[in-house]
Amino acid sequence: MKDVFIIGAAQTPVGEHWGLGLRELGATAIRAALADAGLEAGTDRIDALFVGNMLGGAVNGQENLGALLADAAGLLPIEAWKVEAACASGGAAVRAAALAVASGAQDVAVAVGIEKMTDTVSDRLAAGLASASDGDFEASHGLSFTALSALLMRRYMHETGASREDFAPFAVNAHASAAKNANAMFREPISVEDFLRSPLVAAPIGILDAAPVCDGAAAVVLCSREALAAHHRPIRIAASAAATDTIGLAGRGDLLTLGAARSSAEKAFAASGFGPKDIHFFEAHDAFTIITALSLEACGFAPRGEALKRAAHGCFAVGGCVPLSTCGGLKGRGHPVGASGTYQIVEATAQLRGAAGANQVPGARVALTQSIGGHGSIAVTHVLEG
Amino acid sequence: MDLPRYHRLTAPYYRLEGQRCAACDAVQFPPRTSCGACRGADLKPYRFSGRGTVYSFAEVSQPPRGFVGPYVVALVELEEGVRVTAQLTDISAEEVEIGLPVEMVTRRLQEKGPHGYLVYGYKFRPCLERSAARRAS
Numbered sequence: 333m334k335d336v337f338i339i340g341a342a343q344t345p346v347g348e349h350w351g352l353g354l355r356e357l358g359a360t361a362i363r364a365a366l367a368d369a370g371l372e373a374g375t376d377r378i379d380a381l382f383v384g385n386m387l388g389g390a391v392n393g394q395e396n397l398g399a400l401l402a403d404a405a406g407l408l409p410i411e412a413w414k415v416e417a418a419c420a421s422g423g424a425a426v427r428a429a430a431l432a433v434a435s436g437a438q439d440v441a442v443a444v445g446i447e448k449m450t451d452t453v454s455d456r457l458a459a460g461l462a463s464a465s466d467g468d469f470e471a472s473h474g475l476s477f478t479a480l481s482a483l484l485m486r487r488y489m490h491e492t493g494a495s496r497e498d499f500a501p502f503a504v505n506a507h508a509s510a511a512k513n514a515n516a517m518f519r520e521p522i523s524v525e526d527f528l529r530s531p532l533v534a535a536p537i538g539i540l541d542a543a544p545v546c547d548g549a550a551a552v553v554l555c556s557r558e559a560l561a562a563h564h565r566p567i568r569i570a571a572s573a574a575a576t577d578t579i580g581l582a583g584r585g586d587l588l589t590l591g592a593a594r595s596s597a598e599k600a601f602a603a604s605g606f607g608p609k610d611i612h613f614f615e616a617h618d619a620f621t622i623i624t625a626l627s628l629e630a631c632g633f634a635p636r637g638e639a640l641k642r643a644a645h646g647c648f649a650v651g652g653c654v655p656l657s658t659c660g661g662l663k664g665r666g667h668p669v670g671a672s673g674t675y676q677i678v679e680a681t682a683q684l685r686g687a688a689g690a691n692q693v694p695g696a697r698v699a700l701t702q703s704i705g706g707h708g709s710i711a712v713t714h715v716l717e718g
Numbered sequence: 719m720d721l722p723r724y725h726r727l728t729a730p731y732y733r734l735e736g737q738r739c740a741a742c743d744a745v746q747f748p749p750r751t752s753c754g755a756c757r758g759a760d761l762k763p764y765r766f767s768g769r770g771t772v773y774s775f776a777e778v779s780q781p782p783r784g785f786v787g788p789y790v791v792a793l794v795e796l797e798e799g800v801r802v803t804a805q806l807t808d809i810s811a812e813e814v815e816i817g818l819p820v821e822m823v824t825r826r827l828q829e830k831g832p833h834g835y836l837v838y839g840y841k842f843r844p845c846l847e848r849s850a851a852r853r854a855s
Contacts, residue, residue, distance in 0.1 A: 455780075455781065458781065459782035459784065461782075468723075469730075469802075469803060470803050472828075473803060473804055473805055474778060474789060475778070475803060476781060478778075478780070479776045479778045479791050482776030483803075485776075486774045486775060486816070487774035487793075532777075533780060534778055535776060535777045536776070580803060582801040582802050583754070587774070587793070
């Protein structure tokens with residue numbers, strides 16, 4: 333497989349974009365990423381566009397996002413289609429683009445992650461999100477996406493003796509970083525007291541355990557070594573890996589081991605030659621604080637059941653052994669579901685370029701990103717090297 | 719839930735019917751096209767006893783479209799060792815604890831399908847014997 337490089341990266345601010353639809357958000361991110369790479373739609377050769385999105389059909393009544401966004405961004409007649417992997421769609425789109433370039437079939441490929449969640453009302457959105465779970469044996473029984481996370485969190489607390497407060501460091505850390513990120517949805521730090529006072533949305537999950545409903549789009553431009561130019565600031569994709577697990581939580585032998593997350597991380601470490609100790613920062617899928625803990629354990633940053641203890645010692649905060657969600661993560665920056673995996677890559681690219689501003693991790697050279705869909709039924713993991 | 723899908727699911731929904739593998743004797747729920755343990759394809763219908771214990775639980779206060787909250791959902795570990803995800807009934811979230819013995823009952827899952835019919839299926843309630851013993855004490 334050929335080496336693949338990120339040469340352009342851009343994002344729209346994350347928030348409630350009432351005046352913008354899928355095509356405006358998507359085209360804005362794509363064109364900004366192309367500009368960052370020094371490319372121009374219609375002039376320079378761009379081989380393909382991969383669109384990561386989860387809810388276009390269920391929430392927006394709009395499928396065929398490849399054609400929609402290729403048209404909106406002025407890229408016709410480019411090859412373009414949608415990649416769907418629930419909340420991991422944004423990571424999967426980057427992987428699809430990386431595979432296209434690594435195979436030699438294409439020289440320049442764009443991946444855009446996009447979600448427009450505020451186009452509908454809350455119960456319809458909840459039904460759309462629940463479609464990431466087992467439709468026959470979870471969603472049809474009234475399990476919301478949040479409730480499924482709550483089943484994981486309750487069992488984790490039962491087995492480890494953890495309290496709700498023990499999950500607070502993840503949310504506090506995410507908001508602290510988001511407060512310094514101009515593109516983040518939440519610009520206010522929170523305290524442990526705020527976390528404990530927040531209302532429960534699906535006990536034991538409180539509202540400050542959970543990432544918000546929002547809109548956003550992020551895009552990256554990938555290319556082969558042959559397509560690199562002198563003006564690029566390339567970041568190498570050292571590894572890209574994906575794996576799956578049972579669609580339903582009930583089918584998992586060990587409920588508290590995210591098998592797909594672990595498997596994709598192991599594959600990514602093996603392919604890159606790096607291990608957990610070599611990672612300078614980790615963009616985790618912190619859609620819920622329990623998923624952060626399980627992702628950390630799956631990636632080898634803590635043994636099973638130990639992530640909260642390490643978090644309590646500041647291991648995953650700014651300046652800790654593995655800084656986490658350095659630009660706010662899904663919790664603080666926001667979680668436009670099918671876009672979040674691409675936001676992670678865009679933010680990691682900024683860090684590795686030394687361009688992350690107030691959130692810069694000093695000397696960051698190796699990054700890990702992990703995008704998780706359907707409570708761990710699918711995971712996409714990338715290792716990036718600056 | 720649309721009618722064809724509901725019709726297809728009535729065996730597991732009404733009778734908690736899964737499968738037993740003829741090759742390795744493992745039981746599984748929901749039904750699959752092969753055995754999850756040995757990948758064997760010779761699978762016979764197997765009706766689970768419906769008795770088990772609560773493995774984890776949560777309260778849904780913001781339900782998806784088609785459901786009216788709040789209600790309690792759980793992972794139930796059946797006495798055959800298989801887990802199933804379902805709603806709990808006849809009990810409030812405050813009364814549930816991990817390990818609580820429960821049994822399957824047939825209840826209405828959704829108020830109305832898109833064509834006005836009711837969707838029935840399994841839920842789990844506290845075991846009646848245990849509830850009676852509690853009241854007696």
